[in-house]
Amino acid sequence: MNTILIQNGRVVDPDTKKDGVFDIFIEDGVIAEVGKKLEKEADRVIDAEGLTVLPGLVDLHVHLRDPGQEYKEDVVTGSEAAAHGGVTSLLAMPNTHPPMDSVNRIGYVVNKAKTQADVHVYQSSTITKGMKGEELVDFDAIAEYGVLGFTEDGKSVMNTDLLYQAMKKAKEHDLPIMEHCEDITMVRGGVMNEDENAERLGFPGISNTVEDVIVARDCVLAAETGTKLHLQHCSTAGSVRIIADVKKDGAPVTAEACPHHFILSSDDIPGDDANYKMNPPLRSKEDVAAIRRGIIDGTIDCISTDHAPHSEDEKKRGFRNSPFGIVGIETSAALTYTELVRTGDLTLMQMAEKMSYNPAKILGIPAGSLREGMPADIAVFDFEHPYTIDTKTFLSRGKNTPFAGREVYGAVKFTIVDGKVVWEARN
Numbered sequence: 001m002n003t004i005l006i007q008n009g010r011v012v013d014p015d016t017k018k019d020g021v022f023d024i025f026i027e028d029g030v031i032a033e034v035g036k037k038l039e040k041e042a043d044r045v046i047d048a049e050g051l052t053v054l055p056g057l058v059d060l061h062v063h064l065r066d067p068g069q070e071y072k073e074d075v076v077t078g079s080e081a082a083a084h085g086g087v088t089s090l091l092a093m094p095n096t097h098p099p100m101d102s103v104n105r106i107g108y109v110v111n112k113a114k115t116q117a118d119v120h121v122y123q124s125s126t127i128t129k130g131m132k133g134e135e136l137v138d139f140d141a142i143a144e145y146g147v148l149g150f151t152e153d154g155k156s157v158m159n160t161d162l163l164y165q166a167m168k169k170a171k172e173h174d175l176p177i178m179e180h181c182e183d184i185t186m187v188r189g190g191v192m193n194e195d196e197n198a199e200r201l202g203f204p205g206i207s208n209t210v211e212d213v214i215v216a217r218d219c220v221l222a223a224e225t226g227t228k229l230h231l232q233h234c235s236t237a238g239s240v241r242i243i244a245d246v247k248k249d250g251a252p253v254t255a256e257a258c259p260h261h262f263i264l265s266s267d268d269i270p271g272d273d274a275n276y277k278m279n280p281p282l283r284s285k286e287d288v289a290a291i292r293r294g295i296i297d298g299t300i301d302c303i304s305t306d307h308a309p310h311s312e313d314e315k316k317r318g319f320r321n322s323p324f325g326i327v328g329i330e331t332s333a334a335l336t337y338t339e340l341v342r343t344g345d346l347t348l349m350q351m352a353e354k355m356s357y358n359p360a361k362i363l364g365i366p367a368g369s370l371r372e373g374m375p376a377d378i379a380v381f382d383f384e385h386p387y388t389i390d391t392k393t394f395l396s397r398g399k400n401t402p403f404a405g406r407e408v409y410g411a412v413k414f415t416i417v418d419g420k421v422v423w424e425a426r427n
C-alpha cells in the first residue's frame with residue numbers, strides 16, 4: 001500500500017468548503033481521510049506547515065503541440081510543465097499537425113499520455129474535419145471514445161449553420177462546444193489590439209468587435225439549442241456584458257479568462273516584443289477591468305492559461321511575423337494569487353473554484369476536490385514568500401512569456417497526481 005500524510009497545511013477545498021489547518025492521508029492514490037492531527041503511519045510524510053494545500057489545478061486550455069510541432073512542446077514536456085505549475089489535469093487543444101479530428105488521431109495522444117504523462121491529459125476534438133470549417137467530425141464516434149469537448153481553438157467555426165449543427169450533435173452527447181471567438185472576416189491582418197498603442201507602434205489592430213460578435217452569435221445558438229457552450233480566453237468588456245446577460249436568462253454558457261488578460265493591457269507592450277503577442281490580444285485598461293469584474297462576480301467561471309508554447313526563433317520575428325501565443329501553465333497560479341487574491345479581489349477559496357473545481361465540473365472529471373474518496377490530485381503552494389519568474393526554471397519547451405522578471409507569490413512546492421508526487425521543489 002502506498003501512503004502519504006500531508007501534515008499541518010492550510011487546506012482550502014472548494015467542494016467541501018473546508019478552509020483551515022488539516023492533515024490529509026492518501027492511500028493508494030485516493031484521499032482516504034482529511035482531519036485534524038491524524039495519527040497515521042505513512043510511507044511519506046510531507047510537512048506543509050506554513051503552506052497551502054489546494055485540489056490540483058485543472059487547466060481547460062493547453063496547447064501540447066503533439067503531434068507535429070514537438071520542437072515547441074510535447075505531451076511529456078507539457079505535462080512536466082503542468083506539474084511544475086500545480087496543474088494535475090489539463091485539456092489539450094486539437095490544433096496540432098495533423099489536427100485532432102478523428103478517434104485514431106486522438107487515440108495517439110491519449111495513449112502517449114497514459115504511459116508517459118505526469119498529469120491527467122484529456123484531449124479535445126476539433127469541430128470540423130481538418131479544422132477547415134467545412135464538414136463536421138464524426139461526433140458520435142469521438143464522443144463514444146470518451147472525448148470531453150469539441151473546439152476549433154485558434155479560430156472560430158465561421159459558418160453559423162455548421163456550428164448550429166455541431167451544437168445539436170454535441171447536445172446529443174451532453175458535451176460542450178468550446179469556442180475561440182474571432183470573426184476572421186474582420187481581423188484584417190491585425191496583430192495587436194486596435195487602439196492608440198497600435199498606432200504608436202505602427203501595427204495593424206484587432207477590434208473588440210471581432211470577439212464580441214462571435215460571443216453574441218454563439219450565445220444565441222447555445223440558448224436556442226440548449227447545448228453547453230464554453231467561451232475560451234475572453235478578453236473584452238463586451239464579452240463579459242453579453243455573457244452576464246445570457247447567463248441571467250439561464251443559457252448553458254460558461255467562460256474562461258487567462259491571467260494575461262486580467263493583468264496586462266496594451267499599454268504594457270514595450271515595443272516590438274512578440275512575447276506580448278497572443279490571440280486574443282492584450283486589450284485596453286477598461287477591458288482588463290471588465291474581465292477582472294467578470295471573474296470576481298462569477299460571470300467568468302474559470303481561469304485557464306491558453307498555454308501556447310512557441311520557439312525562441314519564431315518569437316524573435318517580432319509582432320508582424322511571429323505566431324500568436326504565450327506560455328502560462330507554470331505561472332498561472334502565482335499570477336492569479338498575486339494579482340487577485342493578495343489584492344483582496346478574490347478569496348483563496350474562489351481562486352480554487354476558478355482554477356480547479358469549476359473547470360473540473362465543466363469537463364465532468366473527478367477532480368477539483370479534496371473530499372475523502374476523491375483521487376489524490378493535490379497541489380501544495382507557498383503563498384508567503386515572493387519569487388521572481390525566471391524562464392530558465394520552466395520545464396516547458398516554450399519560454400515565451402511577458403511575465404519574465406515579475407515578482408509573484410505562489411511557488412508550487414509539491415504536486416501530487418493519483419497519490420504520486422510528480423513535482424517537488426528542491427527548496
Ligand code: DOR
Binds near residue numbers: 154325
Ligand atoms: O495566442 C494564441 N495561440 N491563441 C490561440 O487561440 C491559439 C494559440 C496557438 O495555438 O498558438
